[in-house]
Amino acid sequence: MTQSPDLLFRALADPTRRGLFERLCLDGEQTVAALTAGAGISQPAVSKHLGVLRQAGLVLDRHEGRQTHYSAQQRALAPLVDWTGRMNRFWEARFDDLEDLLKRMDQ
Amino acid sequence: MTDTELRTVTVEREIPHPPEKIWRALTTQHLIEEWLMKNDFGLDLGHRFRLRGDWGSVDCEILDVDPGRMLSYSWNHPHEDPAYNLESVVTFTLEPSGAGTLLRMEQTGFRPEQKQAFGGAMGGWRIHLENLEKTVAALG
Numbered sequence: 001m002t003q004s005p006d007l008l009f010r011a012l013a014d015p016t017r018r019g020l021f022e023r024l025c026l027d028g029e030q031t032v033a034a035l036t037a038g039a040g041i042s043q044p045a046v047s048k049h050l051g052v053l054r055q056a057g058l059v060l061d062r063h064e065g066r067q068t069h070y071s072a073q074q075r076a077l078a079p080l081v082d083w084t085g086r087m088n089r090f091w092e093a094r095f096d097d098l099e100d101l102l103k104r105m106d107q
Numbered sequence: 108m109t110d111t112e113l114r115t116v117t118v119e120r121e122i123p124h125p126p127e128k129i130w131r132a133l134t135t136q137h138l139i140e141e142w143l144m145k146n147d148f149g150l151d152l153g154h155r156f157r158l159r160g161d162w163g164s165v166d167c168e169i170l171d172v173d174p175g176r177m178l179s180y181s182w183n184h185p186h187e188d189p190a191y192n193l194e195s196v197v198t199f200t201l202e203p204s205g206a207g208t209l210l211r212m213e214q215t216g217f218r219p220e221q222k223q224a225f226g227g228a229m230g231g232w233r234i235h236l237e238n239l240e241k242t243v244a245a246l247g
Contacts, residue, residue, distance in 0.1 A: 083193075083216075084116050091118040091212050097142040098210075101132055102124045 008076065011056035016041065017049045021058055024072035031067045116214045123207040130175045133199055167197075176201055182214065 012018055020035055032050065036043045050070055053059040057076040062069045122129060132138045136148050144158040144165070150172060158165040163184065171179035177200050184193040195216025202209040 084114050087116040087214055088118060091116065091214070094143055095118060095120050095210070095212070098129075098132060099120075099122060101138060101142045102122065102128060105128060105132070105138075 007056040008058070011052050011058055014049070014052075017053055020046065020049055021053055021072060024059060024070060025074065029062070029069050029071040031069055033067070035070065114216060117211065119209065119211040121204060121206060121208070122210050126175055126201040126203055126208045129201055129208050129210055130178075133178055170196065171198075182216070 012021070016039070020039065023035065023038065024030060032043060032047055035050070036046045039046050050059060050061070054061055054070075058073055059070045060073050062071070132142065134148065134150050136146055139146050139148050139158075144160045146158050147156045148154075149156060150169065152169055152172060154169045156167050156169075158167060163186075166183045166185065167180045169178075169180050171177065177198065179196060179198040182193070182195045182197040186192045193216055195214050197212065197214045200211045200213075202211075
């Protein structure tokens with residue numbers, strides 16, 4: 001399953017969603033009600049955030065009776081952990097800083 | 108085929124400054140700190156130094172020096188989680204070009220064993236989220 005990195009970035013750019021994803025990673029599968037208890041926001045708001053995470057492939061939902069259980073899909077983070085991609089971004093940023101420094105060295 | 112694959116990252120840029128000046132920025136402790144990381148760099152062959160960032164440190168050793176033209180050092184990032192344990196070599200080459208210098212950085216290393224990270228280890232993903240935040244912030 002390949003998800004657009006854009007969806008992934010957008011899903012994780014929000015601190016509340018990162019918090020929900022973090023709890024699912026650390027504590028395992030949970031219901032919306034359980035997640036709401038620790039989130040400090042309303043259940044519909046939690047559900048909405050979970051929907052965004054689900055679209056990005058970051059969580060999986062499982063229906064059981066009236067309850068929906070959510071679990072984290074860490075594999076969805078793959079585009080972010082690709083070594084060459086990460087190092088490439090790292091060095092591009094370092095080169096930017098190097099160019100800034102070289103300009104300052106003229107003064 | 109082996110489990111670990113050799114990977115190379117290359118970043119190349121035309122920089123409107125002479126090679127001698129860029130060389131200084133690549134090889135002077137207080138200048139390296141300004142664009143790369145805090146360090147105890149030394150230009151002698153075999154000199155071991157450490158680059159220190161907010162997120163950890165990189166162990167380095169000077170492998171090759173051709174003053175003003177080429178600098179190569181090891182870039183090892185030991186990590187308790189094998190998924191992030193990195194052994195690599197970084198080589199900078201400077202070539203005079205019309206406007207200034209063509210600066211190239213090539214990093215070759217063994218790809219960390221990423222698959223293990225997804226198998227159950229929970230620790231590493233935080234780092235990626237931190238990186239993500241920076242990336243998103245940089246996008247403005």
